[in-house]
Amino acid sequence: MSYQKTKELLNPILNVLNRNTHLFLNDIVNELALYFKLDENFLSQRYEVSNAKIFENTVLWKLNDLSKSGLIDFIKTNNKRAYIVSKKGISFLNKSNDEIAKYISDNYKKKIKNVEELDKPEHPIEISLEMAQIAPLEQLENSYKILRNQIYDDILDVVLSKSPIAFEHIVTQLLQKMGYGDGEVTQISRDGGIDARIKGDVLGFEQIYVQAKRYQRDKTISRQDIQSFIGALSGIEGNATKGVFITTAQFSNDAKEFAQKIQKSRIILIDGKQLAKYIYEYELGVQTEKSFSIKKIDNDFWNEFQNNE
Known part of the structure; x- marks a missing residue:
């Protein structure tokens, strides 16, 4: 069994806590992992905007929802919460996830309404059922991805506004940013299908040959285009075994499969989406607009202070 929406955790959590008393977060996560048959790869996935584990954080948020609604209780043991199902929660053991x-x-809406009546805000807060089910970190992660994808589109727009020759210089600088050695754009009249040469390492023991094609996003690079690139590599004097085909467009499935099966040469394909991602991650022509940090409680610090009895 697997789950698609976070609300599908609600009934299983109540029943897990009904079968076992005073469970810690990691115990609950393990029980749910068994129930939903989740593997270690899934459990170890983390948010990009923080170091928090996605599933563990989602479970924590559902525990928070259940606790604030009075369906579960907790006690603190060594500064950690041990959860139990409440008397009210027991009456929900056979309820569906939608009902819970x-x-x-x-x-939650009732509490917000009470706050609004006290504070009388100018613009009342609207809380939807869907938003109430999404953990804050998940909302932040989704917003981050939306913004990042918009920036990817902006990057490609800028790249496509440049000339083909400028594009060759851009990808050369990008590969250098990625940690390879010095690169140079080849002579246009004599390149024979090779647009740039990059040192595979800073000392230049091997060369990486680049073909850079600035095409519109909806154009598809075919298998024949890859074959032509390989032909250009084979015509180079010496040992030309590594090539990178970079484009603002996309590759056909046939082209991808063909590039993977080549034995004599290793060909890496970078399409428009991957190109924008690399430009963003290696900070070529972009700058940080705003940064923020997400903090959590430092238990080691607080544990130094003992409560006076």
Whole structure:
């Protein structure tokens, strides 16, 4: 069994806590992993905007929802929360996830309404059932991905506004940013299908040959284009065994499969989406607009202070 929406964790959590008393977060995660048959690769996935594990953080947020709704309780042991199902929660053991999610949402809206009546804000807060089910880190992660993908589009727009010759210089600088040695754009009239040469290492013991094609995004690079590139590599005097085909367009599945099966030469394909991602990650022609950090409690610090009895 697998789950698609975070609300599908609600009933299993209540039943896990009903079968076992005073479980810590990691115990609950392990129980849910067994219930949903989640593998270690899934459990180890982390958010890009923080170092938090996605599934563990999602479970923590559902525990927070259930706790604030009075369906579960907890006690603190060594500064860690041990969870138990409450008397109210026991009455929800046979309820569906949708019913539990609606109860949590109604409870949350009631609290917000009480706050609004006290503070009388100019613009009342609208809380949807869907938003109430999404953990803050997940919302932040989704917003980050939306912004990043928009920047990827902006990067490609800028690249496509440049000339083919400028594009060759751009990809040469990018490969140098990625840690390879010095590169140079080849002579246009004599390149024979090779647009740039890059030192495979800073000392230049091997060469990487580049073909750079600035095409519109919807154009597809075919297998024949890859074959032509390989032909250009074979015509180079010496040992030309490594090539990179970079484009603002996309590659056909046939082209990708062909490049993977080549034995004499190793060909790496970089399409428009991957190109924009590399430009963004290696900070070529982009700058940080704003940065922020996500902090968490330092238990080692707080544990130094003992409560006076």
